[in-house]
């Protein structure tokens with residue numbers, strides 16, 4: 111019976127993918143590569159074929175690549191119906207139908223949700239509408255910001271010093287544009303890498319001429335008579351004049367279209383099991399709705415089955431491949447999504463990479479190199495185990511630490527390395543902010559835990 | 574029947590030089606082989622080698638190696654200079670390599686290697702034209718051997734008129750690195766090698782001084798004038814780096830070209846395709862680096878902590894041999910590994926090592942070999958092997974033919 115159904119599904123089924131970006135495209139390719147011969151529909155609200163986002167805050171802002179030329183290379187022919195420029199607005203789980211903004215409805219046998227995230231806008235709408243206030247998520251955003259940077263602004267203010275904000279600041283400095291970065295935490299990258307590493311990122315910014323303001327929030331954006339932004343007001347009562355403001359306050363999951371559908375979807379994303387199947391709001395797993403990419407929240411065996419939301423390029427690819435595989439497979443042939451979180455960034459000439467889940471770490475040890483030289487490997491520990499590592503200009507060692515994480519290697523790290531310095535002998539606090547407070551753009555969000563795993567229990571309050 | 578206790582010795586035994594691959598296959602059956610007390614731990618499977626090349630508990634430091642009691646294969650070269658970066662660990666390694674790289678490759682000097690393309694082609698053409706009317710030559714002596722020294726001269730910026738003198742010092746120096754030559758040649762040779770080394774050192778020092786005063790566009794000038802955050806190299810550092818480039822880029826390239834021609838002559842169909850389409854050279858060279866790697870193993874590593882590989886604990890202070898050539902033919906990694914197949918989609922070989930010590934000269938070595946093999950294929954009319962297998966050098970690490978006699982009907 112089941113075998114018959116799957117056979118038919120693979121031969122003439124209908125698969126619909128909502129979200130035509132990285133995860134959507136890679137899923138479509140995997141479906142075809144694995145022999146799915148039925149009809150395939152990709153629905154995307156952006157008017158463009160899938161393109162790549164990481165260059166948008168790097169090469170594109172520097173003018174080394176055009177925002178129009180970051181299309182994702184196709185790995186193979188996918189023979190799909192593209193519905194671009196039209197948003198999905200609703201989902202009927204019982205009738206197995208996706209509603210579109212233009213009134214159309216599309217039926218599916220299997221659905222993949224890959225709607226990703228969007229930039230969190232400046233919360234005061236009127237101020238957000240001022241000319242010169244930007245966000246950076248899409249290719250249009252990048253093209254606009256690039257034009258603004260090119261027109262020689264007197265000063266740019268970046269609100270929020272996560273990875274994206276820091277990369278924008280770096281691009282400004284490289285172009286010789288004065289830039290102020292305002293960050294609520296004590297340093298840049300604190301949400302993603304903790305305060306100890308954040309301090310290094312802060313030095314990096316200062317040294318490169320960034321006017322870095324930490325432990326402040328932006329209280330207001332001020333416009334001039336014709337509606338252009340002219341100044342930014344900070345909580346320490348200072349005022350910074352600027353004609354471009356980049357709002358980089360992290361992201362919001364694109365799940366509104368699922369409201370009322372009965373899926374377990376909300377502001378934290380769409381929860382799914384390790385096989386990428388979405389949960390409904392009762393916590394019961396569905397078998398025809400799958401999730402992948404930035405919008406997904408899924409449990410990870412290596413990290414105590416915590417639900418991880420990973421806004422990582424590599425995760426989107428791996429999860430899309432697993433979801434696609436599982437969509438057209440029998441139970442026994444399905445695979446868990448076990449991708450090791452990994453992230454990279456380049457800013458101020460430094461190549462930053464991480465593996466594992468840094469925000470889970472309470473402690474940090476510099477096992478190679480030195481913070482002062484800004485070339486190092488830092489290892490994060492949680493309850494006696496190694497859970498993550500970060501490198502600054504030392505990426506070639508990362509693979510080794512990835513294996514350490516996979517093996518649940520003990521922490522503190524006792525073994526000598528070829529470049530272990532005295533400063534790295536003792537663990538120091540990794541210094542993450544209390545997770546119950548909002549931070550700007552961590553790229554891994556942790557939530558919940560499974561009592562099934564007693565060795566790696568995560569305590570959100572961090573006492 | 575071969576007993577395990579003799580595998581390491583068989584590998585170093587000259588009798589197996591022409592075809593060590595069956596021994597490597599046997600090696601892989603015991604992926605962590607430790608035959609005798611005090612002997613090396615021999616690693617032969619692809620993924621283990623790759624992992625150890627990225628393991629920060631593995632040291633390349635000459636001092637650690639000496640403390641581990643160097644064996645036949647893992648002795649530090651005696652150049653009379655401070656250790657070069659191939660024999661250093663971070664941070665010293667990283668600093669020197671960064672400075673050297675800023676003079677050699679992207680992002681600071683992106684065109685250094687590519688700009689040599691025309692020059693390399695001219696050198697190759699000159700060497701092949703030099704075969705003249707001969708219909709039978711030793712490809713090693715007449716082509717593979719002179720080629721890399723000339724290239725290094727041009728790279729460093731040795732003036733053309735000095736090239737013959739330079740070569741006269743380099744030859745005995747490079748020869749003296751070969752245990753066979755050392756053994757056979759005796760005291761006189763050792764003395765002349767020492768002399769050559771001193772003279773070469775003095776010559777280079779003079780050149781460095783000159784470039785310090787009057788920089789040109791060459792690599793030496795860039796090394797002494799490097800202005801990056803790491804500063805410049807000291808005079809001694811420049812000298813040992815220059816000698817490193819000379820030594821690391823010499824025998825390796827000779828062997829790649831000689832192994833390459835030998836392999837092509839054994840696979841005439843591929844030789845024909847290369848003749849018709851020189852673009853195939855790119856894949857031919859990559860597959861060669863997998864199939865017949867000039868550096869068969871890296872025997873210069875020690876571990877500075879107890880490490881575990883496949884359930885075997887390698888105690889701190891042990892010597893480790895990473896047998897790249899065995900990993901390159903690991904069936905766990907490459908389907909049908911014993912077949913020479915430039916059409917493989919995936920040729921991620923270990924021929925240049927991996928990790929922080931991965932070959933610094935790789936872009937240059939690739940280009941040299943691509944141009945050399947494509948040109949030999951194009952210009953030699955009906956080339957044939959005179960002797961198969963050819964006589965090999967003694968060296969088990971830098972393995973390659975000592976001579977490669979080939980016959981052909983003429984030059985095109």
Ligand SMILES: Cc1cc2nc3c(=O)[nH]c(=O)nc-3n(C[C@H](O)[C@H](O)[C@H](O)COP(=O)(O)OP(=O)(O)OC[C@H]3O[C@@H](n4cnc5c(N)ncnc54)[C@H](O)[C@@H]3O)c2cc1C
Pocket residue numbers: 128129130131132133134153154155156162163164165166167196197198199224225226227228246247248274364367402403404405420421422423424426452453454455456
């Ligand atoms: C500026 C920038 C720099 C980055 N740099 C890095 C980096 O250096 N390293 C790294 O690992 N990651 C980086 N990332 C993150 C990486 O790009 C994302 O992880 C990746 O794009 C996720 O892919 P996705 O397909 O899941 O989601 P998305 O790329 O967000 O795609 C979702 C798509 O769905 C569409 N959509 C949303 N709602 C609907 C709807 N209702 N109907 C139809 N379509 C809808 C969206 O418009 C979008 O096109 C960066 C991201 C940005 C923005």
Ligand code: HEM
Pocket residue numbers: 633658659660670817818819821822823825826829866867868871873923924925926927929930931932933934935937938
């Ligand atoms: C076919 C040719 C070559 C091969 C097969 C080869 C192979 C290798 C290998 C395997 C290593 C790693 C050694 C280790 O891990 O200890 C290495 C390192 C090195 N090679 Fe090459 N090499 C070749 C040509 C060259 C050339 C032409 C140059 C110079 C111009 C060069 C310069 C170096 C240097 C400087 C190192 C040391 C790198 C470091 O320690 O960081 N090589 N090579």
